[in-house]
Amino acid sequence: MRAVLLAAALCVTALPAWADARVTVLMDALRLPQLIETLREEGLADAQELNADMLGGQGGAFWDQQIARLYDPVAIREAFFTALDGGLDDAALERALAFFDSERGQRVTEFEIAARRAMMDPDIEEAAAAAFAALPADDAQVAQVVDFITTNDLLELNVALTMSTSYQFSRGLADGDLLEMSDEQILAQVWASEDALRADAETWLNGYVLLSQQPLGTDDIDAYLAFAKSPAGRALNAALFAGYEATFTSIAYGLGRAVAMNAVVDDI
Numbered sequence: 208m209r210a211v212l213l214a215a216a217l218c219v220t221a222l223p224a225w226a227d228a229r230v231t232v233l234m235d236a237l238r239l240p241q242l243i244e245t246l247r248e249e250g251l252a253d254a255q256e257l258n259a260d261m262l263g264g265q266g267g268a269f270w271d272q273q274i275a276r277l278y279d280p281v282a283i284r285e286a287f288f289t290a291l292d293g294g295l296d297d298a299a300l301e302r303a304l305a306f307f308d309s310e311r312g313q314r315v316t317e318f319e320i321a322a323r324r325a326m327m328d329p330d331i332e333e334a335a336a337a338a339f340a341a342l343p344a345d346d347a348q349v350a351q352v353v354d355f356i357t358t359n360d361l362l363e364l365n366v367a368l369t370m371s372t373s374y375q376f377s378r379g380l381a382d383g384d385l386l387e388m389s390d391e392q393i394l395a396q397v398w399a400s401e402d403a404l405r406a407d408a409e410t411w412l413n414g415y416v417l418l419s420q421q422p423l424g425t426d427d428i429d430a431y432l433a434f435a436k437s438p439a440g441r442a443l444n445a446a447l448f449a450g451y452e453a454t455f456t457s458i459a460y461g462l463g464r465a466v467a468m469n470a471v472v473d474d475i
Contacts, residue, residue: 229300230292234284236307238316243283245323250278250458252327261466273465277458286457287450294446295439302439306430314423315431322419326411335414351428352416358435361416364448365408366401371452372459373397373404379463385470386463 234240254274258266295303306312326332342349356362377393380386388396420428434440 227292229304230288230295233291233295233300233304233307234288236304236312236316238320239284239287241320242323243280243287245320245327246283246454247278247280249327250274254278254462257462257466262469266469270465270469273461273468277461277465283454286453287447290446290450290453291443294449295442299439299442302434302437303443306434306439311427311430314427318422319419322415325418326415331418332411332414335418336410337414339413339417348417348420351420351432352413354432355416355420355428355435356412358432359444361412362405362409365412366405368448368451368455369404369408370397370401372455373400375456375459376463379460379465380467381463383464383467383470385467 251274254270254277258264258270262270307316322335326335339349339352374393374397377386377388377396378390381388381393386393423431435444
């Protein structure tokens with residue numbers, strides 16, 4: 208009887224471990240480790256601009272240490288893991304694995320990561336946006352790009368995320384006594400920037416999606432769109448953006464506090 212109970216207990220405790228393993232496999236198939244490293248590099252570059260613009264370039268080693276902690280790749284990975292683990296049921300997880308762990312899925316993610324890294328160069332970002340703008344309105348590539356952005360609600364989700372991070376950054380500044388604004392005033396300021404943020408996001412997304420899809424064949428793009436429109440694709444998209452939200456709102460607030468802390472130290 209004890210052996211039976213022990214076997215049953217082992218089976219029960221093995222289920223979460225197996226589920227965890229599948230989420231990890233999906234993260235690898237999505238090339239999330241490479242994406243996280245890219246996001247980290249983007250963040251470190253943005254932090255250097257903040258140092259120059261708001262601290263006169265005087266952040267020094269203390270600033271660098273703060274930024275390194277905020278962009279800890281392990282913490283970012285955990286945020287995405289939690290979002291995927293909580294946002295995907297077994298069926299969605301299996302469907303996502305079937306697509307992204309295939310040769311076609313690997314091509315898709317390879318070119319998405321490559322495009323994201325390429326867009327870190329302002330000249331390439333500008334060229335990609337210009338290439339999309341130069342396409343005739345009835346061009347098939349325009350339809351594919353717009354369909355992909357619309358299907359995944361990328362414009363609205365990116366605008367919402369940018370507004371959330373802007374709000375959290377300002378809150379960090381205010382909580383650090385560097386910005387004298389109430390929450391209501393900060394919210395009003397963020398909402399006032401919505402149109403400009405939307406225009407910037409749309410331009411960036413058009414260029415990025417065009418760049419990431421150019422090396423793919425029509426069959427690959429059609430299959431990717433079909434997955435994105437499926438219940439599993441929608442669940443995955445929502446889970447990924449939950450990961451982005453958890454990661455970048457926290458980082459944005461931390462950046463605001465870090466700027467405020469360093470500015471106060473400089474004033475002493």
